Amino acid sequence: MNKVLLAQAANEARGLAMDAVHKCSSGHLGLPLGAADIGAVLFGESLQCDPADPKWLNRDRFILSAGHGSMFIYGWLHLSGYDVSIDDVSKFRVLHSITPGHPEFHETPGVECTTGPLGQGIGNAVGYALSGKMAAAKYNTADHKIIDNHIIALAGDGCLQEGVAREAVAFAAHNGLDNLIVIFDSNDVTLDAMAKVTQSEDAQALYTALGWDAVTIDGHDLEAIKAAIDTAKAADNGKPKIIIAKTVIAKGIPEVAGTAKGHGEGGAKFIDAAKKGIGLPEGTHFYVSDEVKGYFADLKAKRAAAHAEWNKSFEAWSAANPEKAAELKAAREGGLKAEDLLKLIPETSGEGKAATRNSGGEILNHIAKAVPHLITGSADLFGSTKNYIKDGGDFSAANPTGRNIWFGIREHAMGAICNGIAYDGLFLASGATFLVFADYCRPSIRLASLAKLPVTYIFTHDSVGVGEDGPTHQPVEQEAQIRLMEQLKNHSGRNSFLALRPADGAETLESWKLALENRHGPSGLILSRQGIADLPAETTVKAAGTAKGSYIVEDCEGKPDVILLANGSEVATLIAGAARLRNEKNLKVRIVSVPSEGLFRSQTLKYQRSVLPGNVPVFGLTAGLPVTLQGLAGSRGRVFGLSHFGYSAPFKVLDEKFGFTGDNVFDQVLRLLK
Ligand SMILES: Cc1ncc(C[n+]2csc(CCOP(=O)(O)OP(=O)(O)O)c2C)c(N)n1
CATH class of the missing domain: 3.40.50.920 (Rossmann fold)
Structure with a gap:
């Protein structure tokens, strides 16, 4: 590892963040500066990626869960040769730039998730990790390991305090997602104050107890960072990994470093002196040295060569396994022809005086036979939500091709994990709970709508028809809330959400078809607990x-x-x-x-x-x-x-x-x- 060069690159990344935040007078300096050394090791050494092909199947997925530190990822994507120019970086937070305030999927090459609402990125990373495990088990063969990568998320105290992350990290350990590495930017600072004002847990002990491999390092020691990542990548031991990297927030701006004042743009007024202090030439803006440019140009070529090697093995795998290759291609292209699939479903399916949740389950099972990459899950309610894929097996560390995901009583993480699976794009995910608990998933649904993710949410027990369980379990206002999302357009001008509340089996069948065909955003199937007679129409x-x-x-x-x-x-x-x-x-x-x-x-x-x-x-x-x-x-x-x-x-x-x-x-x- 070229420590001198990477340390210099870290300082130049700090400079990019300072200039960008200063120019638009907003944004967050704390993380891009505090985690710059982590960025240098990741983007300058450890990440398995090909900046020329940000969608390479076997790339490591890097997720900036702490999305407020967006200048971290924009700076490093630029430096490492992704299609993010210095002009793009200088247009940070400008209307329609590819460098929006918080990272947005679809907008920037190399951005794997829309993040910013704290904690969601951890759930997304767990979804990516699940998808990676499932894909590796499904597609790798004894002769060819075409999927051999890691999911690396960078998160701060804020992400890890959120409930959605707490749910997701427990799920990750329970399911043995050892391809997941969370780097905790542990700077002891949040937004308002020092982190000790709001938390007092021992992170190392906490994650160890949850079943993670936890290690604490100096987050400014390049060798320690690299060693921790290498160790984490090498340990296929059934445990997710957390690297607790002790860092100084806003490192490089002495006036605010290490304090809550360093979190946002507060340090921007000191940047002239700060840039000088970290060795950047005076009077320069958005400066990148020739040495750093040269280093990353060489690295980009090496990474492309590694990708080309992989391509050979992928081609050999495709030739040896045409069925698997066709399935993977279909899954990645997403061109699901629901019309064709539904020909496989008996016409009578879903008809009769059935609850639409029952019709829905029956239909899902027919579709699952025709669509091998369709998976589903429930928040401990399979027995009620009826979406269990019979003969699909249960997902677990021992059975990573299982198509039924037991999310546990973790609705919010279920939403964020389904989003992660959808971001990865190798499987079609759906998750189920009672409609009244849709509230528990709503922040993830909102992000799925914004990021145009094809996730299907199955919400059963859709009215006071729930009966004896009473008002705690009887949805009243939920449908109206969900339907508000139908009125909200996504950035492509389409309805950001498709909400369907079918009235009988035939409508349920069509609703499933519409949900599967909807590749432009999430869909919600709102289904009844009680039996409903078929409507009289044909x-x-x-x-x-x-x-x-x-x-x-x-x-x-x-x-x-x-x-x-x-x-x-x-x-x-x-x-x-x-x-x-x-x-x-x-x-x-x-x-x-x-x-x-x-x-x-x-x-x-x-x-x-x-x-x-x-x-x-x-x-x-x-x-x-x-x-x-x-x-x-x-x-x-x-x-x-x-x-x-x-x-x-x-x-x-x-x-x-x-x-x-x-x-x-x-x-x-x-x-x-x-
Ligand atoms: C769900 C959610 N709540 C609140 C915020 C506003 N917010 C942005 S950053 C932040 C503090 C995060 O602290 P930490 O993760 O330690 O970030 P650092 O100070 O290290 O940059 C808060 C409260 C948010 N983005 N998302």
Whole structure:
């Protein structure tokens, strides 16, 4: 290792961070300066990567979990030869630059995750590690080890304090993810204060007790850093590794180094002297020396050569294992043709008076047979969420090809881990819990939406129909919250989330298809606990209608007197009410199912008007907050929903008490039409 050169590179990386933060008068200096020596060893020595091909299958994945230190990764990506120019670095935090305030997936070559919300990156790294273990077990052969890499995450006190990280690190150890290395930038400082104000655990003892290999080093000693990484990489011992690197935050700016003032941009006013102090030529900005440029140019060539060697072995592997190669290719390209897959599913699948969670489980099992890279998991609720892949095996250290992930009671980590799997792009991940606990995963769902990750969330027990478990377990406001994400566009201008609440087996089948085809962001399947009778429409009508987000389930001759609108289990209740309205009041009634308002709003205006013409009063029924359907019912319409928590009682009792009956639909509609 060329220590002199790497120490110089570390100081030049510090200089880049100082200039970038100073130029835009914002951002965080503490981590890029404090962890610069770690960056030098990683990017200048230890990372198995090819800057010319940031998506190389066998690269080490580097995750800056502490995303606020984004100038760390931008600086090192630039220095090590990724397609991040000095001009890009100088445009830190400028609109539409590839160097946004916090790292964003898709925006910058070499950025593996969108990070910044602390702790998520640890969950993502665990997801990457799971994906890596699974891929290695699935694709490596005795003759060819095409996947032989590590996941390396850099995290601070903030990430490791977060609950999502605590869940994820326990999961990682329990599942023997020894391909995971967390480097803890342990600088004893957080944002407001010294870390001792908010934490007092012994990190080495804590992680050791959790089942990690933990080592504490001087995070400015290049040799110690390299030795720790080498040791961690070499130990295939069933344990994830944590390197607790003691560092001085904002090292290089003496006025703020080692204190909370060093965390953000507070040190920026001292940078002229600081740059001089670390040996950068006076008066220069965004300075990189010829020596450092030369070193990294050579290294880039060496890395490309190593990649080329690997390519040979990959080609030999592909020739020897055409089926595996085809599967890997299909998984990486992601061009899943759900239409073709669904031909394999018996037509009757999911039909009958079934709970949509049961139909969903049955459908998932059919799809799993056709899509070998589809995996799923549950937060200790497989028995209820029904998404267990029969004959798929359970993922564990001993069985890394198991397709069922036992996340434990760790919903938030489940979300972040599924995101990590999706970032890696080798497996299609889904995770399940009760709808009411979607709240526990929401920060990860938000990031999946922003980062356009194709994760499917399976949320069952979708209403007060949960019954006896009572208000703690009965979702009311959750659907409305999730549907807000349907209104939020991602950076490609598409709905950032696809929320589907099917009303029967046929709609559930179509919903799964839509979720699998949705490669542009996450999808949520909102499924019932209780049995629901099939809707009266033809299966083909239901399928085509679900694909449009909303459709007419039952119509009348001519212009309707009223349109009844709902999704999920409430559609069947509308049908009961409509029968009385027709028979007793001779009303012309149209019934509309709306599994996804977001999808419906994406249809042509003509289609939307053909379902909801705008000149007919609309009555909406929802077991959620009335606002869930108010947008579709319009100001002249009326939505009957729940505006309060539920109670513990059998669901039939609650349906009567709260008015989820055909008779109440009858009364409410007459009131609307008065
Ligand atoms: C979930 C979340 N909460 C709060 C913040 C705001 N925040 C950014 S950095 C930080 C402190 C992080 O401390 P540490 O990881 O020790 O970073 P360091 O001070 O070493 O840079 C906080 C609270 C955030 N980004 N994410």
